Amino acid sequence: MxxxxxxxxxxxxxxxxxxxxxxxxxxxxxxxxxxxxxxxxHPGAVAIIPITREGKIVLVRQYRKPLEKMVVEIPAGKLEKNEAPFQTAERELQEETGYRCQALQYVTSFYTSPGFADEIVHLYYTDQLERLEVPLDTDEDEFVEVIEVTLDEAFKLVREKQIYDAKTAYAIQYLQLKQLVKGS
Incomplete structure (x- = not known):
């Protein structure tokens, strides 16, 4: 080599x-x-694939200035100094969705754009959600709308280019493969 x-x-x-x-x-x-x-x-980030008891994917809809448009994404956020990725995942899930989880399963980590950036995203999965009685505040400059969709509805959002980022597309493919494996 x-x-x-x-x-x-x-x-x-x-x-x-x-x-x-x-x-x-x-x-x-x-x-x-x-x-x-x-x-x-970049300090790195986390992303979470949260699934409700009803089998719906919890997503957030927000405006992304670099794209000049609204997009739909899985909850995610930047690693804070001295914070382990799973702690960031738990915090971001609560802040962005109003849910907390009983357990997080690590899925993978990946670089977003290795040609010019060192950002790494740590991806987690949970299907053990419970609503917070009092939702946490989002960051003061962050405005999100929480939506819950089926896997088929998520595919439709991809086709409509409402889901337009790699981490969310990866998450949807992960769920599709998980479903295929479960079904075989």
Missing amino acids: KDFTEKTLSSEQIFEGRIINLQVDEVELPNGKKSKRELVK
């Missing part, structure tokens, strides 16, 4: 934000030439 590792020669942080940092690295390529890499540094 060939090694295409790029050696970092220098790194310059060009932006430090609340959610992401941006840096430009100068690298030495495997062929000895130099190049620049623009990198998005």
